[in-house]
Amino acid sequence: MKICVAALCDFAQVRECLLTVASAGITRVWRPQYPAPMGLMLALVIEVAPAEAALPREIRIRVEDSDGKRLAESSGGFQVDVPPEGNDPGEVLMLPFAIDFRGVELPAAGRYQVIVDLMTEDIEESALAFRAGFPSEAARQ
Known part of the structure; x- marks a missing residue:
């Protein structure tokens, strides 16, 4: 078992075992004030051997x-029934x-990470780091 895809994105959805992702690879979020909503989702694909x-x-x-x-935690179980x-x-x-983290509140500008265990x-564990900052910082980059 291993993580094949892990990306912070604007939107992710699973339909019929297909992952749809919009704007993946986010490493910066710009908010005019803090606390502010994180506004991100996690797109994830896990590879599992049949055994x-x-x-x-x-x-x-x-x-x-x-x-x-x-700041937030989500957990759950999974098991796959492999059809012959x-x-x-x-x-x-x-x-x-x-996984939807859009409503998670970021208390201040700074470094954050999403940990997948x-x-x-x-x-x-896999870590996806991102920085939260102010829009004025975006203009300097």
Whole structure:
């Protein structure tokens, strides 16, 4: 099991095991004042080997500030029923997720990160960092 895609974006949606993403790869958000809504979603695709698919799994995703303070957390379980027809022997499964953090409040301008934890000993957490700033900073970049 591994994370194949992880991106902060304006919008993500899963329909019929397909992930639709708009404006992925966000590393900066500009807000006129703080506290302000994060305004981001997480697009995620996890690759699962057929032998692992039937095992119950857990995933935890959290938003933290630069000091590690948790601003939000989302967790859940997943398990895949692999149909015998339609898949090649040994074919890996791609599981898409869209997690909505648009309403999470950012208390101040600064560095933040979204941590994806597959809750498995042999898989490290993945971190997606971003900076929140003021629109005047955007003009300087």
